Structures are given as structure tokens and as C-alpha cells.
Amino acid sequence: MKPSRAPQVLENPSLGEAAQLIKKGIAQKKTVIIACHCTVDYEGRANSTLGPGDRVVLIKPDGSALVHRPKDYAPVNWQPPGSLFKTTLKEGEVELRAYRRKEKERMVVHIKKVVLAAALELRDSGEFTLYASERDMQEAILLEPSLLEEGFRPVTKERPVDPGFIDVMGYDSDGNLVLVEIKRGRADKNSVEQLKKYMDVVDRDDSRRVRGLLVAPEATRGALKLLAQLGYEFKPLTPQKCSEVLRRRRATPLTRFLSGSR
Amino acid sequence: MKPSRAPQVLENPSLGEAAQLIKKGIAQKKTVIIACHCTVDYEGRANSTLGPGDRVVLIKPDGSALVHRPKDYAPVNWQPPGSLFKTTLKEGEVELRAYRRKEKERMVVHIKKVVLAAALELRDSGEFTLYASERDMQEAILLEPSLLEEGFRPVTKERPVDPGFIDVMGYDSDGNLVLVEIKRGRADKNSVEQLKKYMDVVDRDDSRRVRGLLVAPEATRGALKLLAQLGYEFKPLTPQKCSEVLRRRRATPLTRFLSGSR
């Protein structure tokens, strides 16, 4: 009998050796990497076929699986986390099935030749932090309302309104209600329509003048045109700028407090 | 001097050996796979940091790079195709830089320990075909209009209208104009609003009665409510069903012609 600590990396293995490594790797909840010549079939939310070629197959311990061609950001085929796997050694191929019962969805990788197979125990508890998100823009505006315009006073972070939540809401220096829609990327017509949905609801409830303000680093021509038609406004603001504001504010709260209290 | 066909797979290599393999692999336009302990920093459209942990780094010959944690469908960090790379052996780490000049965007992987490094020549010209897309639904409806309702007669595949293109347009058995919006997944409020945009334009130009028809496998409650409010209709239809229709139609054109001509 083979030792349980069988080699975890195989170069140009036989299909039998590869099948064994894949099976064991998946069973032991390891991360399995396979560089191979294969075809792929998918049936589920859609159907797809992929002709023969060399790809990298990645099987993760959370039950996700990816088939990557030697190009593109996105996998050509995949199965989301929570999938189950079945590896079968057949005549001339290793068949790797990744399926989700509930979704009636399955991806089948027909592995014809394995160049490299590895089963690795990857431990990863590193923290991931993303800055300059739309959320950050929101918080920056609340901390430093003058980012929008002088005299702007935010009311609540997000007020529930019929359709959903308004990104920011407040009053301008003239006391007008201002509804703000934030986009971290170039705003398009959709962004304006999203703002319009909120405006429509608040306009109904509120007899006062209400201003609609789209905040984004830039906007498409179509968006600007639609804004003009609806009488809304555009305020250019980059997520990077907001991120800096947050960093500064958070880095020096005591200093600000002291200097502010003099 | 080392032979140019140096080992392409290294298990637990030194940082120096790994750096050499990565550099050469990238220079030779190979697919480079690195399983390593690392941290990642990203600056560009947003900013992010990723603390220490074990990941799989994939570098593709088209200049895309992915950092995959042992979980999730999506990479935790990445750089799109067309990126440039710089690999530097430093004190205690291999620094892998992936950057895009034009976008002022860079991802830096600080590789502290390499478990597995491989540079592989992957050849992949296999054809990928996706079935049951929204496009397929459109074509199936044009080929078999009764999928929508008896007596439906499509006019043109897509007619340009101010906002864009209508998925399908036609006349019902009573001669009413019908505008069709297709969704391959569950239709939501946005889908209805998209249909409304087209309806608004055509309603203006056209004095006849115009019907709005949303076609999708299912629809959210909100979408159905909005549909009812606007007086539009919903026709359940799955992409799978359309795909079957297409397959049948395409598989037996001669037979149909013969039987149809009797």
C-alpha cells in the first residue's frame, strides 16, 4: 500500500497516477492544480462545449472549480463554491465531474493528458482590505460634506425609500433637500435612472424643492444629457480623493480634535 | 551556463530559483503557476492590501495575472490582459509586479516562500461554444414565433430605437404591435424599466396600441408588480427550451422542408 504522504506534485504522470492524486487531494480538502490537455462540457443555467486544448484546472477546498485557458481574466468554465466532485479513471481519460445537485448544474472536464498535477495544503487567513470603494466615497462625504459643496449637511447615512436606499441625503445651504447617487466609476444612463427612481419617490412625498445630485469621477455623454433633461446635477469626485480624505481623517483624529478645540 | 531547457517545475525552490523560473517563464510567454506564501498590494482603480497567506498565482502569456485564495470563484487580486511584469529578487522575497502604464494600475505580489513554481507552454486553440444565451432565445423566437403566442409575427430581428435596440418586435394576431424584452435569467425591475424605455419611445411615434412583453424563465415579485402597473405582460420561457428549439430546427432543415412542401 502506498504511503499516505504520497508525492503531492507529479510531472507528466500517467492518467492513473493523476486520477489518484486528484481524488485524494479533493478528499483531503486540498487545493488541486492540474495542467492538462482536456475538453470541457457544461450543462446547467446554460450549456457549453470546449474543444481540446491545454488548460489549468484549479479545484479549491471550498468546492469551487475553475478551468483557465492560457488567456483572459475569466475562467472559460467553472463551478461555484459548494460543488461536489467525482473523479473517474476511464479509457484514455480522467473524467472530473463538478456538480451542484440543487442547481442541476454540472461541469465535466475530460482530461486526456496531464502535464502537471499537484495537491497542496494552502492556509490562508490573511485579511483583505479594499479602499476607494463606493462605500468609502459615501463615508468620506459624510465626514467631509464640503466634498460635495460648501454648506452641505448630510442627514442620515442611508435612508430607506421605497425602491431601496439613497446613497447620501442632506440639505444644501439654502435648505433644499439633496438626494445623492454615488458611482465609483464612470456614471452612465443607468446611474441617472437610479437617481431618478429615488427622486420620483421623494418628490411625491415631499412638497419642497428637491435636488438630484450624481457624484462620480466622470459621466458618459448620455448620462450628462439625461441629467440635464431631468434637471439634475453632476459633481465630479474620484474614489481616490475620498480614500485620501478618509485616511487623513482617521489617521489624525486627536490632532484635529485638539486643533479644533483651540 | 545552465541549459535553456532548465527544469520547468520546481518543488520548494529557493527564492532565487523561483525568481529565475518566473522571469524566464514570463519572458518566454509561458503560463506560469506559483503556489506560494505571499502578500499582495494593489493600487489603481481602487486600492487594496492582502495580508500573508498561501495562494496560487497564475500568470498568462496574454499578460493577465490572477491571485487565487484557496476559496471563492473570483481571484482576490488580479491584473487584466495586456499587463507588463517585472520580477525582482529581493531580501527575503521575490517581488512580482504586474502593471498597466496607461491605466496607472499596479499589483505587487510579495512572495515570501514558494511551494511550487512551474512555467508551462500551454497551447489552446479549442473552440468554445455557449448555448442557451439570450441571443439564442432571440433566434429561437424568430424561428418559432409561437414560442411567444399563437399568431405572433416577428418583424425585424432588432429595430434600432432611440435608446438602443429592441430584442424582438412583431405583431400579434390582432395586428397590435408587440415589443419584446428578453432575459435569460430571472427578470427584475430593471428588465421592466428597460422595456418601458422602448415602449415610451414607440408609444410616442406610434398611435396604434402597443403591447409590452417581458420574456424570461421567471420574474421577481417586484418586476411582476411593475409590469402590472404599466400594463405590460409576462411570458415565461426558458433559455433551455429555446436552445432545444434551435437544435431541432437546425438539425432537420431538409426534413422540415420536405414535409412542409407536401
Next chain:
DNA sequence: TAATAAATGTCGTTT
């Protein structure tokens, strides 16, 4: 669980 909107979305297509 359903719905809603963000995403370093990516990717194709058309203007």
C-alpha cells in the same frame, strides 16, 4: 430566502 445594487466587475459589439 428573495431582492437589490456594487464590482479594480469583464467582455463583446456597435457607433
Next chain:
DNA sequence: AAACGACGTTTATTA
């Protein structure tokens, strides 16, 4: 290059 919409989108958040 810009805009626009689909995607087997995925993912997180919230009712």
C-alpha cells in the same frame, strides 16, 4: 475610443 448591455456574471447586504 466611447457607450451600452449581457454575463452560466459573482458577491455582499438587507428585508
